[in-house]
Amino acid sequence: MKKDDQQNNRESILAAAVELFAKQGFNGTSIAAVAKQAEQSKALVQYHFETKERLWKETVSHIWQQRNNSMTHYLGEDLLTAPAGKDHSQMVRQLCKGLIQFTIANPEWVKILYQESVIPGPRLDWMIETFLKTDLQQGVDLVKLAQSLNLLPSIDPMSMQTILIGALIHYVSIAPLTSRILGRDMFSDKQIDHFVDNFILLLEGAPPQRA
Amino acid sequence: MKKDDQQNNRESILAAAVELFAKQGFNGTSIAAVAKQAEQSKALVQYHFETKERLWKETVSHIWQQRNNSMTHYLGEDLLTAPAGKDHSQMVRQLCKGLIQFTIANPEWVKILYQESVIPGPRLDWMIETFLKTDLQQGVDLVKLAQSLNLLPSIDPMSMQTILIGALIHYVSIAPLTSRILGRDMFSDKQIDHFVDNFILLLEGAPPQRA
DNA sequence: AAGGGAACTATACGATCGTATAGCAAATAG
DNA sequence: CTATTTGCTATACGATCGTATAGTTCCCTT
Numbered sequence: 375m376k377k378d379d380q381q382n383n384r385e386s387i388l389a390a391a392v393e394l395f396a397k398q399g400f401n402g403t404s405i406a407a408v409a410k411q412a413e414q415s416k417a418l419v420q421y422h423f424e425t426k427e428r429l430w431k432e433t434v435s436h437i438w439q440q441r442n443n444s445m446t447h448y449l450g451e452d453l454l455t456a457p458a459g460k461d462h463s464q465m466v467r468q469l470c471k472g473l474i475q476f477t478i479a480n481p482e483w484v485k486i487l488y489q490e491s492v493i494p495g496p497r498l499d500w501m502i503e504t505f506l507k508t509d510l511q512q513g514v515d516l517v518k519l520a521q522s523l524n525l526l527p528s529i530d531p532m533s534m535q536t537i538l539i540g541a542l543i544h545y546v547s548i549a550p551l552t553s554r555i556l557g558r559d560m561f562s563d564k565q566i567d568h569f570v571d572n573f574i575l576l577l578e579g580a581p582p583q584r585a
Numbered sequence: 586m587k588k589d590d591q592q593n594n595r596e597s598i599l600a601a602a603v604e605l606f607a608k609q610g611f612n613g614t615s616i617a618a619v620a621k622q623a624e625q626s627k628a629l630v631q632y633h634f635e636t637k638e639r640l641w642k643e644t645v646s647h648i649w650q651q652r653n654n655s656m657t658h659y660l661g662e663d664l665l666t667a668p669a670g671k672d673h674s675q676m677v678r679q680l681c682k683g684l685i686q687f688t689i690a691n692p693e694w695v696k697i698l699y700q701e702s703v704i705p706g707p708r709l710d711w712m713i714e715t716f717l718k719t720d721l722q723q724g725v726d727l728v729k730l731a732q733s734l735n736l737l738p739s740i741d742p743m744s745m746q747t748i749l750i751g752a753l754i755h756y757v758s759i760a761p762l763t764s765r766i767l768g769r770d771m772f773s774d775k776q777i778d779h780f781v782d783n784f785i786l787l788l789e790g791a792p793p794q795r796a
Numbered sequence: 797a798a799g800g801g802a803a804c805t806a807t808a809c810g811a812t813c814g815t816a817t818a819g820c821a822a823a824t825a826g
Numbered sequence: 827c828t829a830t831t832t833g834c835t836a837t838a839c840g841a842t843c844g845t846a847t848a849g850t851t852c853c854c855t856t
Contacts, residue, residue, distance in 0.1 A: 396703075397704060399610060399612065399613070399700070399704075400613075401612045401613035402610070402611075402613070402704070485703045488699045488700075488703070488758065489700060491758060491759055491761070492607075492608065492696045492699070492758070493608060493609060493610075494761070498762075502765060506762060506766065507766050510763070527786070527787055529783040529786045529787055530779070530783045533779070533780050533783035533784065534783070536756050536780065537748075537752040537783075537784060539755065540751045540752040540753070540754065540755025541747065541748040541751040541752050541755075542751070543751065543755065544747060544750065544751025544752075544755060545751060547703070548747075550702070550705070551702050551713065551717060554713060555717065555718050556721075568744070569744050569747065572741045572744035572745070572748075573744065573748060575738070575740045576748065576787070576788070577787070578790075579789075579790030
């Protein structure tokens with residue numbers, strides 16, 4: 375029963391760290407706060423993770439691992455198992471909704487990305503080498519695949535990826551804010567559908583003028 | 586000579602605070618660090634700004650004020666003084682390039698926005714009430730104006746605003762990161778033009794398929 | 797030139813930060 | 827059954843955090 379307890383305690387600390395690091399960032403999160411959130415002693419946190427930096431790295435790795443698992447769940451099925459027939463509009467819809475819902479279900483990595491990408495330093499260096507290089511390549515590859523299936527406009531893939539990810543992530547990032555200002559729940563299916571519908575109109579080539 | 590000195594010292598502290606709060610966030614920035622950056626004593630910072638929260642609020646206000654001044658410079662002229670003739674593509678181009686270059690010239694507010702929008706709390710509440718409500722409304726109004734001039738696709742203005750701002754801000758936000766990964770300077774005119782050109786292709790309705 | 801107030805300094809407070817270390821109980825190995 | 831390792835705790839360290847307060851300098855007013 376000892377090993378199990380250790381795993382449970384370790385994981386509960388990690389889960390608490392995920393929540394706090396994503397919400398408050400590296401500097402805003404103290405080891406004591408993580409310990410309190412996990413209902414463990416501060417000393418135990420340091421026993422399992424040695425230093426704050428190591429705790430942070432393990433936390434980010436954990437977030438990215440969850441993210442990658444979840445990603446295949448949200449995107450893999452729809453895009454790859456139905457490559458042929460279907461309505462184009464429906465497939466783009468699935469892709470965009472998948473990306474948004476995936477981001478809503480996994481908001482931590484976006485928060486970490488936006489918090490750390492702004493601060494040059496060893497943490498950003500580590501993230502770039504460990505995750506972001508690969509991520510960028512995979513994102514561009516996904517766009518290329520979608521373009522080859524005529525799901526996305528055939529503009530420069532790198533630019534297309536920036537626009538796609540930028541628009542969708544931005545929607546999710548400021549959704550809590552927009553919700554409060556507008557008094558609507560931007561995370562509701564209805565609002566997401568509305569946004570995606572309009573985004574698709576744009577992707578399919580809604581002209582600036584009808585004339 | 587006393588008033589002048591006071592102004593200078595106060596402003597040098599504010600300038601230092603702008604830099605540090607944008608780069609490191611509220612929690613990551615200490616009063617001592619601001620003082621050191623401004624080459625002033627820590628006590629002087631507290632004399633002028635009382636508490637850290639007040640310093641932060643004045644800093645954010647200062648950032649937004651600069652931002653609003655700069656905004657009219659980057660957008661006001663091009664859009665409003667040439668409402669009639671001109672090539673449509675050229676005007677959208679001006680609008681997009683203007684927004685990107687404006688964001689590059691004023692990166693602080695985006696950093697503050699993305700850092701704080703993620704953390705629910707009194708600071709976000711204050712920002713929403715003081716700036717963000719107005720900002721959102723103005724953004725949507727700008728899109729409506731552009732749409733009425735046939736500069737942007739006539740989809741839902743709110744969605745259009747999210748896509749436009751999201752894509753452009755995202756480009757700037759991860760530009761340092763992309764630059765390092767790809768080995769190109771994404772802040773160079775050449776790269777910005779390339780991105781904007783492709784974005785315009787999308788806005789003008791590059792179809793998913795040519796068939 | 798006397799007085800008052802504004803700009804600024806020196807110094808110290810308690811709290812909390814991340815880290816270090818010594819010890820303890822229980823499980824496991826020999 | 828003893829010895830060693832493992833999971834965990836108790837406690838304390840120096841540094842730095844934001845804040846508080848008393849004092850000093852110097853311009854401006856009258």
